[in-house]
Amino acid sequence: MNNQSLQLAKYLEILGIEKLTKIQTLCIEPIYNNNSVFALAPTGSGKTLAFILPLFLKINIEEREHQTLILVPTRELGNQIAHVANKVASAIYSTDNKNILVRTAFGGTPIGAQIEELSKKPHVIIGTPGRIIDLLERDAISLNHLKNLVLDEADIMVGMGFSDQVEEICNYLPIEIQVGLFSATKNEKVSIIEKMILKNAKYMTVQNDIESNQSDDHQLAAQISHYYMTSHKEEKYNTLKKLLKNTEKNDVNKGIIFCHTRETSHQLAESLKKEGFQAEALTGELGQVHRNSIMRNFKTGNLKFLVATNIASRGIDVSKLPIVIHYDIPYTNEEYIHRSGRTGRAGNSGVSVALCEEKNLGYYLNMMKELGISAKSYNYHSDNVSEKSHKISENEQTNRIRFIKMYVNKGKQDKMRPGDILGAFINELSFTKEDIGNIFIFDNFTHVEVNENKKEVLKKAKFKIKNLQVKISEAK
DSSP: OHHHHHHHHHHHHHOOOOOOHHHHHHHHHHHTOOOOEEOOOOOOOOOOHHHHHHHHHHHHTSSSSEEEEEEESHHHHHHEEEEEHHHHHHHHHHHOOOOOOEEOOOTOOOOOOOHHHHHHHOSSSEEEEEHHHHHHTSSSOTTTTTOOOESSHHHHHHHHTHHHHHHHHTTSSSSOOOEEHHHHSOOOOHHHHHHHHHSSSOOOEOOOTTHHHHHHHHHHHTTTTEEEEEGGGGGGGHHHHHHHHHHHHTTTEEEEEEEESHHHHHHHHHHHHHHOOOEEEEEEESHHHHHHHHHHHHHTTTTEEEEOOOOOOOOOOOOOOEEESSSSSSHHHHHHHHHTSSOOOOOOEEEEEEEGGGGGGHHHHHHHHHHTTTOOOOOOTTSSEEEEEEEHHOOOOOOOOOEEEESSOOOOGGGHHHHHHHHHHHHEEEEEEEEEEEEEOSSOOOOEEEEEEHHHHHOOOEEEEEEEEOOEOOOO
């Protein structure tokens, strides 16, 4: 980096960074020189600093407009990025006396306070897609002067169904804009985002060691045994307790339990502690000191079970982790690989167990088929599992319901509840309960898993939920 390296040294010293990681070395100079970047980088590689530092060094503090927008899939990840952003802003202020204003905008928090803060025209906004769209529609923010757009954890973003929201945000962007797309993995949906936001920009692909990491994860599958357990929704917690007691009986001394949200993680951890299990929640909003304390106890054996979200678990590396439990089924194949890859490391064997509700067993087994994994039904009375792996016959496949995910343009802000949606589908469209799988309600929209055979009925349907006209399409 030559001259640029000399300029970076003073900031890195304040930040306590002695050496840049590979992704930081590859990305900082191109981003500083106004190139758009598509970076594939494994978790824990330091990619947040790779885009925060060069973008912040370019901010014109005299121009009180929104100059940089960083889109994230979850509030937890957004808070992590905001923590790094504020540290970098502080380092720049102490060195150059440049006061860079950073604000966050996430769903699940009062929008009024956010609108007030954003009216001060911060240079940088870190937000989730749904909340950013809401703010744009209220004219609470303007992207007319935006110079940089970053999409972080793009693979999780598309896995959670935010492609439509990203596309809508693109309609508000200036023609000339620098883009940074960061992802741990690349798949077809990430490629669609790539084409969508990078088509009018010059860009370079900065690729870290992700390919070797991905192949490692797939090689680990041979060392990991994959099992599933089925239960009714109301019995899932009891099924988990029974599984944990069985693992303790077999001298399994630690494991990670994965949930979709931090709320579920904390509730589950508290319930397990009351039952006498040594469990703690590991979620994205925890401070570094608290997180380090939990991880130290986990690695030393003083803590047996981590209840974690996907985001918080990225970067966890425990060499001898016997078991991973999917309390909530992953949204994507990549998510399953990432979670399961926490076990079976360094030549050790591992176990990955998915707790399936009866209605989403087909969804899970189809995921295993796509990944080329032979999943087995867990057997409490065996040292591992039943010898017979679950291979779906043609007749079973024909009779089993295959679910697809549909997008509904109403969400939490419209006071949607699962019961409202379920009732409307049954009463208005003559669906049965078996035709409907999981219902995921986000701030501005909802994803509903439905019987694939009902897809065309839904696309043509015109009906209301809670007296609100809804639009339905297949989730991207």
